[in-house]
Amino acid sequence: MNRDPSYGRLLANRYQLAELVGEGAMGRVYRAKDTVLGGVVVAIKFLSQALLNQNMRDRFEKEATISALLGEKSNHVVRVKDYGVDENNIPFYVMEYLSGESLSDIIRYQPLSLSRFLILTRHICLGLESAHQGIPFSGELCRIIHRDIKPSNIIVIQDPTVGELAKILDFGIAKLILANASQTQSFMGTLAYCSPEQMKGQQLDNRSDIYSLGIMMYEMLTTDMPVMPQNSSFGGWYQAHNEFQPEPFKSHLGLPNALQNLVMACLAKAKEDRPQSIRNILQELEELNQTPKVPATTQSSQVENPPSTQKVNSGQEQTVKGTPSLTEICLQHAWPKDKPVKKIVFAQVLQSPLGEIPVLSVMLDKTDIVNRMSSIRYNQFLFLNYPHPMLLWITLLYTKKHGPRWLPCYLDLKSHKGQQLSRALASLGSYRILFFALDHPERCQHVSTSNIDPQNANMLEKWAGIGKSSKTSGYPQASKEILKGELEQLKPKILLKLEAVETNFSGDFSG
Structure with a gap:
């Protein structure tokens, strides 16, 4: 490897x-x-x-x-x-070094409960308030504007004293607002979370962070974005932030009106119409915390967890001494001799001392494997019962630099193999992606883990049962073609979502 x-x-x-x-x-x-x-x-x-x-180099020591x-x-x-x-x-x-989960991982599958939202948002606001109030340095008060508040820049850890604790990352690249100093007009930030004034290249103050916080709060409560562009370009996001009104909250979420009003106020296009300080937001949160809490309805999101933050169900990586882990077992696996040595994707179930391991094996150029090691991973499953029970297992590896790598795989759910794979995926709640290099097929080069939304895992079990009992059989290729067409229609939507929520960093890290 x-x-x-x-x-x-x-x-x-x-x-x-x-x-x-x-x-x-x-x-x-x-x-x-x-x-x-x-x-x-x-x-x-x-x-x-x-x-x-040169400007960045000159500022670095002061910023650090x-x-x-x-x-x-x-x-x-x-x-x-x-x-x-x-x-x-x-x-x-x-x-x-902090061992925890990024907020983006936590909210990928479902929104936060109201009580958890209030706790974590309060922590985030306290960190922002400290920055906005400023730090004395060399006789000057340095007020710090983060400029890139988003879920992937929040890490949630377990603290032995206070329990769950949220911390803000990446103040090291924040824009420093020095007393009596002029700002540069350089652009820094993530398009999906930028304030209207940030998109325009205007001078920023604490209210720009409040707008970004508003987008993040909306996402924490719904898993959706309040505004979406017609395309993911700078121009598309410029229009969305400056012209599009936020989508109202769905009524079934059951969120307090006061909370909805607070989030919408933070998302005001004009900074004068937003809360003027983080302290104002903290006061609103404190009042909400005193009222009876209505839990948000769980929604499913199929964006996959970034690498290294994912957890294997049932503690199966914590093996007894002398027993290899699932990853070690996969790394010892060789490319099957009955498969051609070329860029293909196929699925199989590996038998191990730890039970059945559903795996997706893919062969790529060695360089492409290296480029995909820290990809965002996304999965989704599409099922069609007629004209033939067929499951399309979609895996996407995505980085902004290298683009998408689609790994579609079809499972015939009338076959024993297809039913076995579908049930193994449902049982484990995750699968391994095994990467093989074209010039070294004798040994797996890299293994990634991809978790499955629990709701999707339940459906995989049901679909396996439907496939086994289904009386419709025949024309499997016709079902494949229908599912292939569905995937082509989904691709732009999936990519737009990933581009909107792409994390700067993936994995278990602290900055």
């Missing part, structure tokens, strides 16, 4: 890099050991070379220092411990 060339590299004669845990437009994040402090685990973020203009001070001020901001520039003149900063 290919290993990142930075693995084991000693940075600043102190930090030993381990695996790459996240990569995105803003840079790369590595898990590392602090050799000076006895191997304490930290996260190290290298800024993308694409961001390294102020970020460190902000982390000391608020428990709801990830702490920056150190910073520097490596031998290639690439700036980096060192953060506390």
Whole structure:
């Protein structure tokens, strides 16, 4: 299996890099050991070379220092411990390593309950308020505007004292508003969460973060976006944020009117019409917390979890001593001799000491495998009973840089193999994607895990039963063609959703 060339590299004669845990437009994040402090685990973020203009280099030390001070001020901001520039003149900063889930992972399958929403949103607001109030630095008050508030920049951890705790990531690239200093007009942010004034390149203040917070709160409560563009270009999002009105909340969610009004106020096009400070939002949340809570209705979302944050059902990776894990078993698997050595996708069930493992095997160029190791993974299942019981198992690997890699697979649910696979997927609630390189088919090169929405898992069990008992049989190719047409119609919608919610980083990381 290919290993990142930075693995084991000693940075600043102190930090030993381990695996790459996240990569995105803003840079790369590595898990590392602090050799000076006895191997304490930290996260190290290298800024993308694409961001390294002279202005960014000049600001970096000040930003890292102020970020460190902000982390000391608020428990709801990830702490920056150190910073520097490596031998290639690439700036980096060192953060506390947090093992948790990003908010984007948590809300992919269903919205938050009202009680959980109120707790996590309060934490996020407290972190933002600390930044907006400012940090004294060199005799000046530095007010910090995050500029990129979104679910993937919020990590939720389990704290032994307070329980669930939300922290904000990436203040290290935030725009600093210095007293008596002029702002640059450079664009920084994620299009789906940008305020109207940010899209216009205007000067920003705390109310821009409040707009982004409003979009995130809407998504936390519904799993949907309040505005969607006609296309995912800059122009499409510019129009959406400046002209499109937010979609009203669905009545079946049962959300308090006061909460709906608060979210819609945050989404006002004119910043003067929004809450003027985070303190105003905190006061509204406190009042909501005193009223009886109505739980939000669960909705299904089929966007797949990013790598490394996913959990295997029933603790099956926590094996007894001497028994290999599911991933280790998969890595020992070879490309079947009855399959051609070419770019194809097929499904099978592997038998193991841990039970049946449903897997999707794919053969790609070695470079493409490396590019897909940190992809967003999405899955969806389409079933057709007539003219022949057929299941289309859709897997998508997506990165903004490398685009989509579709991995469709058809399961004949009249066959024993198709029913076995469908039931194995339902039982485990996840599956493994096995990557094989064209020039090295003798051994699996990489394994990814893809979780299945529990509602979809239930349907897979039902569909297997329908397929077995169905009296309609014949013309399986006709069913495939119908499902193929359905997929082609779905593709643009799926891609638009992924582009809207694409995370800067995936995995279990802290910045």
